[in-house]
Amino acid sequence: MSQTHRKAVLNLYKTLLFLGRDWPQGYDLFRKRLNKVFVRNSEESDPNKIALMVKHGQFVIKEIEALYKLKKYRAMKRRYYDDN
């Protein structure tokens, strides 16, 4: 792994781990799966491919944040607003 991408990948991993603490099925499951994905791709040496993967990771972060927001909004709506 090139030095330039090293920091980006580490940051991605840390950010995803942080997000995993709120994962509905539990942090352990999230951490295991996340680790598996990163280990599987750890041999990758093509900088372009790594950049692409990091970009995909950023996309996943956005998706997880959106998922949490929606989940919370829906829970609140169900508890306080849906009378019928």
Add this chain to the structure above:
Amino acid sequence: MSRVLVGVKRVIDYAVKIRVKPDKTGVVTDGVKHSMNPFDEIAVEEAVRMKEKKLASEVIAVSCGPAQAQETLRTALAMGADRAIHVEVAGAEYETMQPLHVAKILAKLSQDEKADIVIVGKQAIDDDSNQTAQMIAALLDWPQGTFASKVEKSDAGLTITREIDGGLEVIKTKLPAVISADLRLNEPRYATLPNIMKAKKKPMKKVSAKDLGVDLSPRIKVVSVVDPPVRQAGSVVPDVDTLVAKLKEGGHV
């Protein structure tokens, strides 16, 4: 340019299954995940957006509670508040703390900090009191815009759209004013890891209720806390006639 004071409460996380203590004195809070009250997140978001639109000069987050309330304040700081005030209330005093006490503390602080707008969540998801905003407005003799689903700046004050039964109500208030945030006011941002790290450098002041001259003696006594009744199991009826008979029996037809 106005200064905004936001009240935030640390509550049991919305996704946690609440368990009642066997002795009926309250709910189990030890070792349970806590987070910021979802309606307070909306309040913080609104204050931060006001600052981003240059309508507010400073956003101050306030929380009353034990030492862990600081984590909630950190979240508010990570979302974009400028500084935080932790009003330390712990132990038995915290257990009997009521919206009136919180309102008195927030009213006092908003005068001390010369705030022009106070924003709080409409209610907390633990006690569902829905009283704090109204009480703050009454104590300060300020106008109030409760259940706000839209807040706009108009020439002399604010134009607030309120969610009321069966529709919306638009009101105009002067400043200073008290606002309570409803669910549809905005979509709160997620406190990201780098922002939480940066928030650790933001100033947090610690005061006690005594410093503010607020008496925390309890006004009510909790008699008992019990689980809501369990939904009764349904039954399968063999044919339509039995169904109709049962419905008639229950007075539904």
